[in-house]
Each structure stands twice: as structure tokens, then as C-alpha cells.
Amino acid sequence: MIHKINYKISIVLLFAGLQTTFAQKKDENIGTEVVNVVKSYTPTVSDAFKVKETPTLDDEETAKKEVINYNIFSFPVASTFAPAKGRAAAVDKTAQERLYKNYATLGFGTYASANAELFITEDVNDTDYVAGMLRHQSSQGNIKGVKLDDKFYDTGLDLTYASNMDTYHWNLDLGYQNQVYNWYGLPQYFGDNLSGEDQSSLINSIDPQQTYHNFYIGGTIGARDSFFDKAVIKYNRFWDATGSEENHVIFKPSIDLGVAYYFFKLNFGVDYLSSKFDRAYSALPLNPATTFPSENANAILSANPNFQLLQDDLTVNIGAEVTYLSVMQNKYNGDDFGSDSKFFVYPKITASYEVVGDLMIAYAGAEGGLQQNTYRDLTNINPYLSPTQIIRPTDSQYDIYVGLKGKLTNSVSYNVRGSYLSEKDKPFFLSNEYTQAPGNEAYAFGNSFSVVYDNIKTMSFFGELKADFSKNVAFGINASFNSFSVSSLDEAWNLPQVKVGSNLDVNITKKWFAGANVFFVGERMDKQIGQDFQEIGIEKRTLDAYFDANLNVGYRYNERLTAFIKANNIANQAYEKWLNYPTQQFQVLLGASYKFDF
Secondary structure (H helix, E strand, O other): OHHHHHHHHHHHHHHHHHHHHHHHHHOOOOOOOOOOOOOOOOOOHHHOOOOOOOOOOOOHHHHOOOOOOOOOOOOOOOOOOOOOOOOOOOOOOOOOOOOOOEEEEEEEEOOOEEEEEEEEEEEOOOOEEEEEEEEEEEEOOOOOOOOOOOOEEEEEEEEEEEEEOOOEEEEEEEEEEEEEEEOOOOOOOOOOOOOHHHHHHHHHOOOOEEEEEEEEEEEEEEEOOOOEEEEEEEEEEEEEOOOOEEEEEEEEEEEEEEEOOEEEEEEEEEEEEEEEEOOOHHHOOOOHHHOOOEEEEEEEEEEEEEEEEEEOOEEEEEEEEEEEEEEEEEEEOOEEOOOEEEEEEEEEEEEEEEEEOOOEEEEEEEEEEEEOOOHHHHHHHOOOEOOOOOOOOEEEEEEEEEEEEEEEEOOEEEEEEEEEEEEEEEEEEEEOOEOOOOOOOOOOEOOOEEEEEEEEEEEEEEEEEEEEEEOOEEEEEEEEEEEEEEOOOOOOOOOOOEEEEEEEEEEOOOOEEEEEEEEEEOOEEEEEEEOOOOOOOEEEEEEOOEEEEEEEEEEEOOOOEEEEEEEEOOOOOOOEEEOOEEOOOOEEEEEEEEEEOO
């Protein structure tokens, strides 16, 4: 059966092949035909194939390997070389300077001046320590052309006990300061209308000495790895020899939270101040028994939420301060002006952006706040105030600024800034009017200052350049230029428009070092009111700009003992920092410092 089927298939294939052969021979020219492509060819993945990265080479020449034979021709060489054992190259090491816990400094100079400091710190245990600082600075005066006693003393003692634990830290501070100044700045025309004998008698009857006392106690407590950041509390009592007194309490807790690139901080503040003065200046010259005291008391409560964002090169702080001012007492020369309460809201916004890493950082901000002025702070600026002041806070509405800081090179840094500041009730120092009435208060002869308040807007430009040319040479220079606009006063009394300062520190050798400090202060305006000279009346006075240059040279005898010499006011100028108050001219101070451990 199978053979029959195969036979039939063979016959069919044979006839098909013959038919094809005859058909080709019948019409060899098949002609032309137009083919219309309806759809272009679209390749699919299945049409592609991968080219082998390493093709197979069947070339016999390529596949042929050469046999390489290596031969070494060695022969003995006579040598007397004996290699030494290897060792590390010597490196010059600088001996580490020993750090001492304590030091004492003592110096004496011209104008019978003295300068002394003693600092002591001692560990109680592994976490606690106690420290103390005693300092003294004085001069017997003898300024050329001054008719009254012009000596001064400044002595202070500060004590600290601190503890640093793993989870928290705290410290307790205690201190006292005693300052003695003299109202020696009599007006230019004082006593000119008196006879020589009457003038000498009047001057000799003036006891210009004023004494300030300051006592404080306070402390700080802080936590680590906790939402509670720290809390600061301080009580300060300040009083003088004329019956003035002031109590100042500050309490500032803060909370700090952070998640990823976001940080939230909440600062609180309680600032209480009460001040009392024996009398007002307008009541002079009167019998002390008939004058009324001036008293001020206020409390400032504030809350400052602050949100910080850190993102790449940008840092932004967005916040605001809500402040409540409660004026609880406001009496002046017996007149009661009543109490008052106010709310304030201040911006607390800052931002910085690293334009070119730490080479160029742009920054800007808008900040404000209610600043508590105190009798102590004002006397630290101008110790020749009369004890007849009105103390009130300053409303710093806003301080808008933009700036640029960074590095010119690895050793040279810069900072430039422009700002616009608006303040209400800013304090200005103005010379008091004077008489020549015998028996008047020692500060009422035109030789003291009062604080007056006014609103002011300040346009300011600041620039600073610092350079560490090497580890032995450091240089810095800064300048500020200000333009003031006051509301009620004739001038921005005793505020300079220009300030320039510069410093240079040099390590000459391992033993010798030197430093220089110079500064320039531009002109200021003040006025003098003379009640006894009708032809003079109110006279505006321009205080000349002044330049002060100071130089110091030191010698390190050993790691413990260092000797130094300081020269101040090298230009020998008797300039007036305050009206009618010339300063000491060229001064020299020679001293030594000794470091030690117990």
C-alpha cells in the first residue's frame, strides 16, 4: 500500500515540473508591472539582531601564537655596599604650649595709673569647677588744664561656679563692681566774670566725686538632647553716692525643636526695671529737703517664635516678637504721669545664601525689638551723667539690612553691609545747663550730662576686612558711615557720622610680639546753656574729630612670665570725647603677666 502511494506522488511531481518548464519556454518576456506600496515598512523588535561584541576570528594568522623565550645572563659583581636599615624621616615638631589655669597681671604707668588682673580657676571634680576674676584700673588724673579733681577708679570681682553633666549644665554667677569718677569738665567760660579770688573759692568748694556700685547674682541652666534649650536669670542692683538706685531682673527661657531640615525655637523674656533718683535736674538749685524724687518702673514681657529652614546653600529664619510693655510707675520731680500699657509686634526675619560657597555669602534681614535702657548701661557709656535721669525703653521698630560677606582668599575675609534703622525714644547725651551759684550740687555747674529722648532714622553703611597673612601676622580694618534724621531735637547729639578702626598683631620672634590699634571718630554736636551769661545763651558746640593710636610690645621670658609695655594716645592729642572733658595725652604703661597652676 505504501509503495502505491509513493508512486502516485512521484508521477504528480513529474507532471508539475514538465508544465513549469514548458511555461517558461512559452513566454520568456514577462513584461513590466506597477507595484503600489500601500504601507511603508515598519520594523519590529524581532527584525533586529545583536552584534556580537567579541567576534569570532577564524584567521589562522591572527590565531597563531608566537613562542617567546626569556634568557637571563647573570655574572657575579664584587661590591662592598652594605645597606642600612630603613627608618622614617625626621619631622620637625613644634612643642605644644602648656596651658595654665591661672594668671596675674600688674602694670604701672604715667598719670600714676595702675592696671591689675587676677584670674583663678580650679576643678572641684570631673564635672564641676569654680572660677574668679579680680580686676582693677585707676589713674590719678592730672590732665593738663583741668581745674577739678579728675582721678578715677574701677574695681570689680566676678565669681562663677559651673557644672557640666552629660544631660545638662548649669552655672551660678556672683559679682560686685565699684567705680569712682569725677565731674571735672567745667565749661569753657566758667568763672570768667568772677574775680580771681572768687573763682578759686567757687572751684575749691566743688567736690566733683561720684561713686557707682553694682551687685549682681544670676545663673544659667541648659539641657542636652531635650526640647528645653536653656534658661537665664539675673538680678542686678545699681546705686550711686547721691541716693540713686536701680533694680533690674531678667528671666529668659527658650525651647528648641528640630526635625530634619526644619528647626523651631521659642524664646520668652521677662525684663523688670525700677529706678529712683533723688531729684530732677530742673529742680536745682534747691534745698534737698524740698525736692521730690523721680521714679520709674516698667516690665517688658516678650515671646519670640522662630522657624529656621536649612536647604542646601540657603538658610532662612522666619519669626516675630510679640512684646507687652507695662509702665507701672512714672514720676518726675513729684509729678505722677500715671501708668500705661502697650503691645508691640516686631519682625525677626533673617536669610543667608552661599552664592559661591564660603567665598561669597549674601545675607539680609528685618529685625526689631523693645530695648530696656538702664541707668547702669547709660553710665557705662558716659560716666559723667547727672543723677537726675528719666529712664524709659527704646522702641526699635525695624532694622532692615542687606550685606555680603566671605573670603577674598583663604586668609582674607570681608563683610559689607547697608542698613536702615527706625527707633522711637532713643537716648541722646546732652550737656546740662549751668550756673555759678555757690552751694549748688557738684554736677550742676555745666559739668554733667542728661539723657534726652527722640525718634530717629539712621542710614548706615559698614565695611570690614580681616587678614591673617600668616600664623604670625593678623590685620583688620573696619569703618562705618551714618546719616541721622531726628524728629524733635536740633541734632543727633553726640553721635558721630564716621568711625574707623584698625588693628595689627605680629609675632616678631618666638619671644617678641607687638600690636597696634588705631581708631578715628568724626565730629559730634552738643550744646551748652549758660544761665549767667546772657550774651552767650544757648550755644551749639562742635566736638572735633579725633584720632587715637596705641601700641604694645611684649617679651615672653618663658612659658610663664611675659613682660609688656603699652603706649596710648601716641599722637598726644588732648581730644574731647565728651564736651569739656579732655582726655589724657601720651601715656605709657609697663607691666608683666605671670601664668601658674596650683
